[in-house]
Amino acid sequence: MAEHIGQRIASRRRARRMTQADLAREAHVSLSMVKACERGVRMPGASTLEAIAAALAVDASRLDPAYTGTSSRVHAALPAISAAIAGYEYALDPPRSTLDQIRSEVAAAVEWRLAAQYRLIATQAPRILGEVLAHLHRGEAARLVVAAARAADAVAYKYGAHDLSARLIDVMRWAALQAEDPVVSATVAYVQAETFLAAHAHRAGQIVLERALDATPAPLDELSTAAIGALHMRTAVVAARAGDPDAADSHLREARALADRLPEGVYLGTAFGPSSVRIHEVALAVSLGQDHIGRALDVARGWSPGNEIPAERRSGFWIEVARAQLWSGDPDDAFESLKTARRHAPQHVRQHPWAREDIATIRRLKRADAESLTAYAEWIGAV
Missing domain, CATH: 1.10.260.40 (lambda repressor-like DNA-binding domains)
Structure with a gap:
């Protein structure tokens, strides 16, 4: 074979x-x-x-x-992830791994999430979740629970299991309360935005995220600066989708000011820094709609994220740029951007609804390049 x-x-x-x-x-x-x-x-x-x-x-x-494909393997694993968190509030079984062992495994799961390796997460998440929850009930591992649940949530959210995603976020919120750590709480609020994005409840999401920001103390170190900055970044995009450009710009300015204090990096599982803010400026412009696409194209002109940015976020940048290019009447460049997005994180692109919608539109517009467009559309499931 x-x-x-x-x-x-x-x-x-x-x-x-x-x-x-x-x-x-x-x-x-x-x-x-x-x-x-x-x-x-x-x-x-x-x-x-x-x-x-x-x-x-x-x-x-x-x-x-x-x-059999990543999609079928991920969907087959979702019930086991659901079962792993069914009784998360209760101590069910003692841990089988040492805290150091499970810490290493959670770190690997975080890397898989940032690289959009959803199949690997799906197969390992049930056991990892069970272990970190067992350790937390012994008075340890609140941050590890958040990190493990967030990795599993990336799979659930990307593959459309939004009810399971919401339950995993509840696990994160519960663990954050055990930690009594404002940095962890800010990180969980960042992830919680997915619930509102999935439901298109953007105004409600903006209010909840802004309240989370109000409850967060001023940043004192790199981790708190990054956590609060990332939350401003996410709130900017949610506010843009809620049709509040003034609030969106205000949150992005706050994020940029905090990013200027730090090198680009991954802080508690979230990429943050000047390049991440620049990527979110493109997302904000696209979220505000076609009247703002010039801003997205200006950011992308002559600049692209480097390898300091995780693959999933690099891929997302090119998907956003492709949508702006398509709206501006440039399907050729949009197709090139979608191909670039796929090179960075194919599993992420394949599950992204905008990528699927846009390649179908490009294929209708560009019949002359039908062979390569059709191959891409078949790969992503748009035909």
């Missing part, structure tokens, strides 16, 4: 006139991995197969007919 998969990879690569080095670069895998896969020496793992398939503009099942 590995040999056949390798042959399919090589055949598709040659059809697209790509060298092995081109494929490695586009898929963000090593050249030695590409060579080994094509020779049949190595069987690509699920994440590698999806990355290669994305670079070749095909569904992973075209390369490996036995591959």
Whole structure:
């Protein structure tokens, strides 16, 4: 089977006139991995197969007919995640792992979330959640519970399980109360915005997030500065979707002022810094609607996020830029931006409703480039 998969990879690569080095670069895998896969020496793992398939503009099942896909694997894991938090308020079983062991596993789950590796999260989240909750009931691990639940929430939210997402956020809020830590509470409020975004209850979300900001003490160190800055960033976008541009701009200014104090980085699982604020300025402009797309395009002109930004957020930036480009009447550039988004985080793009909507629109407008557009649309599930 590995040999056949390798042959399919090589055949598709040659059809697209790509060298092995081109494929490695586009898929963000090593050249030695590409060579080994094509020779049949190595069987690509699920994440590698999806990355290669994305670079070749095909569904992973075209390369490996036995591959069931990330989506089906994630959906199959959701009931186990739900069961893992069913009795989160109660001490059910003692932990089986040491606190150091589970801390390492939660750190890996955070990395997977930032890299949009949802399949890995889905398969590991039930056990990790059970372990961190067991440790919390022994008086430890409140921050770890928040981090683990947030990783699981990324899967639930992206794959449309919004009821499960809301329950995971309830677990985070409960753990934050145990921690009695305003930085953790600000982080949870940041994630809670998803509930309002999913329900399109933007005005309610703006009020809740602004109240969370009012309840947060002034920042004293890097972690609190980043947590409050990120919350201002998220509130700016929610306010924009609520149709309140003045509040949106005010929150973005607050976020920018706090970001100027810090290097770009990941703080308690949230990327924050000057580049993150710049990305959110694009999101704010797109959220405000077509009258503001010039602002989004101005930010994106001559600038793009580098590797200091997690893959999921880089991908989101290009999805937002693509929408602005499409609204401005430039479907060619919009398609290029969507292809760039896929190179950074294919699993994230595949679950993003805007990416699916926009590629379908571009395909209607650009019949002359039907082959590559159709391949992308089939990959994302838009046709």
